[in-house]
Amino acid sequence: MIGIGVVGYGYWGPNLVRNFNEVPDARVRKVCDLRSDRLALARQRYPTVEATTDYRGLLDDPAIDAIVIATPVSTHGEFALQALQAGKHVLVEKPMTATSDEAVRLIDEAERRRCVLMVDHTFVYTGAVRRIQELIASNALGQINYYDSVRVNLGLFQHDINVVWDLAVHDLAIMDYVLGPKPYAVAATGMSHVPGQPANIAYLTLFFEANLIAHINVNWLAPVKVRRTLIGGSRRMVVYDDVEPSEKVKVYDKGIQLANTAENLYKLLISYRTGDMWAPQLDMTEALKTEAQHFIRCIEDRVPVITDGEAGLRIVGILEAATQSLAERGRLVELDRAQVRS
Amino acid sequence: MIGIGVVGYGYWGPNLVRNFNEVPDARVRKVCDLRSDRLALARQRYPTVEATTDYRGLLDDPAIDAIVIATPVSTHGEFALQALQAGKHVLVEKPMTATSDEAVRLIDEAERRRCVLMVDHTFVYTGAVRRIQELIASNALGQINYYDSVRVNLGLFQHDINVVWDLAVHDLAIMDYVLGPKPYAVAATGMSHVPGQPANIAYLTLFFEANLIAHINVNWLAPVKVRRTLIGGSRRMVVYDDVEPSEKVKVYDKGIQLANTAENLYKLLISYRTGDMWAPQLDMTEALKTEAQHFIRCIEDRVPVITDGEAGLRIVGILEAATQSLAERGRLVELDRAQVRS
Amino acid sequence: MIGIGVVGYGYWGPNLVRNFNEVPDARVRKVCDLRSDRLALARQRYPTVEATTDYRGLLDDPAIDAIVIATPVSTHGEFALQALQAGKHVLVEKPMTATSDEAVRLIDEAERRRCVLMVDHTFVYTGAVRRIQELIASNALGQINYYDSVRVNLGLFQHDINVVWDLAVHDLAIMDYVLGPKPYAVAATGMSHVPGQPANIAYLTLFFEANLIAHINVNWLAPVKVRRTLIGGSRRMVVYDDVEPSEKVKVYDKGIQLANTAENLYKLLISYRTGDMWAPQLDMTEALKTEAQHFIRCIEDRVPVITDGEAGLRIVGILEAATQSLAERGRLVELDRAQVRS
């Protein structure tokens, strides 16, 4: 039985508590938050879980094996570091940390302590994203030409991070999981429409070697919720629409074929291929349930962590570069390969 | 009765002929194309219209008052210039010309000859775009914060122009019509997935003074057809989805409100406003019919041309700058204000 | 503080427990079910709630003021009667009972005991249905011409009740709430595709005095989930699509206008009116939360019960008549007005 302590019972924390509460091998022991109304809510829902303002009490509790962190981004690094130093396993909400330096430090500390360090890249644990990963890995899509995502809605304006850190992080985590190659540079444009606040709209282009390009469109100020990703392969293409209640992943047998004409070697013939569409059945288990189970298995059975610290670091690196590019109206910013260490 | 000569009977030409054929004050006299099969088709459909390979014959025909040009972009400039020099009014398919220099020359020639010069920015003549223009002009949306368009499908690869010239031109024409301010710079990224061919995927960011930003996502290699534009205003927001059979324009009474708290002048309170949605009834007349009638009225009554040579030039200028930026992975390219002459 | 006992912790019971658990003035004291795995689940989720197989223990417990019944339909009558006889208030899942006779008996018993008797017609407590009720009551739609609902999916085949009792009951409950007039007869067709089992597909027509007709299409064997209701009024029409994540209710300013021509009194001119569409903002509170709060208020403040026993009885009467008509391939079955007592 793995004892869990959760720090942060705001927007996401309750989902973590609810899911860990139903994993057979885990038990939530304590919930920590500074706000008394949030603690009262936790107590009403889970009368047997201790609700406290004292984070140190979680770290010192031998019945707690792992710390789950769902606090503001700026605090991730410090909370996680203390937990690792106390010998606790750590699951930290995305993005992993506010800086690459902090991410590197957590990775090093986890290795030293032989603790599990996992980042809550939730979408990676959905049936949809796992199915897309399989389609790409099995070469069913052929060579990937582009990855193009729109993720917009009328969202909660964050005061401490811009929309890239809040929303694009999801797409970067999905891309990191489903695509083989990693990007070498990023160009980002965007704008803040609220004086003195971080950018609430942003457009990222990610450059890869070979024939691949990626683009992410994120916006806190959109009237409708859009969660649509197009993935273009040389053999087939995917539309992943997370707003659809069913058939979230559609595979299109569409594309182009290239041929050189006999008469004229210099003229390229492009012909179009439009075939059937196919929507594979997906595992509809709640992602966080799958993720919670995986975290427990990583602790108990030492299976490799899917969304590990290195993945978290790669994404923080891109977020930093994108924020820099955004401030310079789209100037191309190279990603530091040494640091990314992929 | 205005006599019309049409040059180019490929993809778009038949739509032009069909619509001009039903305008009461116009009559299509001749259709010109170099391909005998296209001429045969024109003859079968319109036995009384002369189908010819001789463009000069159109220019010399006194029964022809206006030339409608639906040929490849690279030929627009020369065909239009000859027509104007022959004293004919000209309607030229988008984009107006292959270069800004050609566009300027046509504007000058039309002024000198006192001929009507109109660009076929078709979408400007749809009920949807006209309604959006009214909403913005009447301040129903408040100050415009962003314009964000996705225009993708499995499209005809062009060999002479990239996807920006083929698809983004529509969005640029709509923006030019509905937005007051004009952009001062453009950054574009994209890629060609077919060796030796122009870019088939592109992302444009347009920078404006004040609080406005625009973005256009165009792609010839998408499995689904998307034609969706979000326009964010400070008072209301619009979703314009041209693929919808009805309710193409939806107006959302959504947004944010800003207030400074009394206790703390430095902390900005952002509150969310979500109200009703409203889909105004639209004029569903075929755009090309409205446009053909407008062209005839411009000739007969000398009303101002809505999509005139200056609009055409502004857009060609942006297309040139975007193509340049695209080649340099998103480098910001300033738009030449002198030339744009807006 | 109102003490609650819940009987039945299968599909719907957990939703009832979860919602009553968050109503400030209520506390769930006991959960009763015969299945030990369900009791174990209840205990895991709510360690402080007593999970028991002993229904009598709920009735005898003075800390329990109200019984919430979420068991198979055939048991509703007996469980509810015992609860009322024990002086407990009752909330019973839809349909209220398996027969009209049972429903009448519950109504009488509740009156005698001065207990609250409420039926869980959940949809009546949604923001969407409440908005539709307001639109109709305020005459915004004009005179109602028809009510037409499709409610189909690949659903759980019930062994004890047919699809009318399982699905059409929702539409009947909504109609009972939003429409003024009550139907006088029903004709139903349908079929069972599983030998020896109740009908899994059914079509109901409900006849009303005046100009109103209603139709309900229910099906357990459909590949897609459809929840769409059209309501046609003389002034405006409504589309209520419960599968839509947002904009569930759309009001169309569409219809026809009738006029007699001057020349010919016998010829009726029908002209079409197509105007704007409008989607009012809806209260998105979970229906069961609103309903649980209403039940507590009915007990504490004796406010009138919205979905009371009479409403439950009216609907059971229609379900009985529809089942009879179904067995006779659509024979018109009059509804017993005396019994319906509306």
Place this chain on the structure above:
Amino acid sequence: MIGIGVVGYGYWGPNLVRNFNEVPDARVRKVCDLRSDRLALARQRYPTVEATTDYRGLLDDPAIDAIVIATPVSTHGEFALQALQAGKHVLVEKPMTATSDEAVRLIDEAERRRCVLMVDHTFVYTGAVRRIQELIASNALGQINYYDSVRVNLGLFQHDINVVWDLAVHDLAIMDYVLGPKPYAVAATGMSHVPGQPANIAYLTLFFEANLIAHINVNWLAPVKVRRTLIGGSRRMVVYDDVEPSEKVKVYDKGIQLANTAENLYKLLISYRTGDMWAPQLDMTEALKTEAQHFIRCIEDRVPVITDGEAGLRIVGILEAATQSLAERGRLVELDRAQVRS
């Protein structure tokens, strides 16, 4: 070269003329209508086609081999009979005639004259319906359990026929083509909301031997256009949505499986099967083009007529029975098998 005369140039006639005009082996010679404005429109579009009010002139013209009838339903029988008597082949718009008697007479006359008699059941010639027919014929769906169609919109109120003759005729024609078995009885309910006018809303249930049931919902007074058919088979199910621009036909690998448990022979176990969805690519040729080509081939090559007089008669027979049932609030009306002659 088959010479064509078209009678009726109202709503549907122009589509027939346009399509026959592009069939290589056919030529439209004359268009007949009593309204001078319609004739003027025909002349403007087709200056070489003779537009006339004299139907007799079409029948007497030796250059006309076939008559295409697109006039009000009440006149179909007489126009078609005269054409057949003059030795002309006939294509008549749906429904074939106003009565079964007329339909029988046309079939007999066509046999006697050895003329082609074809009914314009347009949907039968769409790629979607042909694909569905293939799926059913190849047993890909298994045994068909139900056919359920909704066909509603704010439509043109007809003064001479009710909504069943106007809209349900399409579904009956499709069913007649794709389903093997024919119905033995019909029950219909509905209503007229305009005094003195035919029913504008109707619900039909069609009864078949074995396990099959069909239902059709038609409505001229709906705020939105719906064209959705569900076809439930024992192996797979189909959703055919004609309003969708692409993917009109979706095949769901969904259903139920039945098994008797070992312990208890009387208890049936129903398990659910939910698998992939698949949207086959469809031939998107305009149906009327395919149909016009088929009509010409029937004349030239004497291939069997797909939508022949017998099909037309079967459908008229159902329309008559449905109208009768409608007048008696859903009374079951047996279909006259002798007359239907299938």
